[in-house]
Every structure is written in structure tokens, then in C-alpha cells.
Amino acid sequence: MMLPERRELLLKERDKQGGIPPPTLDDHQLEKMNDVIVQSIEQERAVTIQHIDF
Template sequence: MAANKLSKGYNLRWESSRMMLPEHREQILEEKCKEQKFNPPILDDDQLQEINRVIAKSIEQERAVTITYAEKYGTAKFCGWIQKVNMIEGWLKIINDEDTLRLSFERILQVEIC
């Protein structure tokens, strides 16, 4: 006789937990994606000089920039005006109408003038 759910040794109390709702599956997949940390690429000297040039130009002309930067699990973008650059501590402050971002130089991947 083959074993079935009613055979001795099966736990009927937890049998119903084998089914998973689509919402729960999506949440589990999102958590797995978050566990995979993002390793940003190492920028070469030309890319760093280009970032420096664009930042200097945007400050000089008082133009907004879009900065692509590294976060823990991927990249993010922020658009605004560069308000302050602290060369000693290695960060810059960007503002727009809704938010303010203080970003370290190491996290910057790309800068474009809007």
C-alpha cells in the first residue's frame, strides 16, 4: 500500500501551507533580489575626469544635473542642482524642489547636465 496524506507520519496540520499565493511569491522573489548586493563598476581616469568636468560646468552655469549613483542593491538617479561640494570629506549636496541628497564621490557613476 502506497503512503498518502492520511498515512501515519504525515502532518495534516501543515498540509495546507504548501500552497503559496502569488503575492507571497512576489514578495519572496523581491527579498531574494535585495539579498544580492550591487557591486558598482570601477571608473577609470577618463570617466572620473568627465564627471568632474560636468560637475564644474553645472556649478559654473547654474544648471541642473542628473546623477546616477550606486545604492546597496542597484543604481538610482537623482535630478537637481549641486548646492555644495566638500572636497575634504569627499561628498556633494544636490537639491531639487522636493528633496535633498548628500552623496559621497565613491558612489557616483555618471553625471549629465539636464
């Protein structure tokens, strides 16, 4: 775990070195993800979420 300020600094430095920026999710993609999560809660079903830290 690291401080948000430190993480931002590392991300900016990586981007300067030609790193791959994190993907930007549009409103439709975020809405779809939200729908899946809400549905899993309503149906009391497990859902797996993978987070890739850039």
C-alpha cells in the same frame, strides 16, 4: 542608512555569493564626470546624478 563597516561586510558576502561587483571608473571617466559637474556649477544649471548602491 547603515554603518560603513556593515556595508562592507554585506558587499563582501554578496561577492562571495557571485554578486556583480561595482564598476570601476578609470581616471578619464572620473575626469569627465568632474567636468560636467564643474560646468553645471559655473553655468548655474541643474545636473542629475544617479547613484546605484551595490
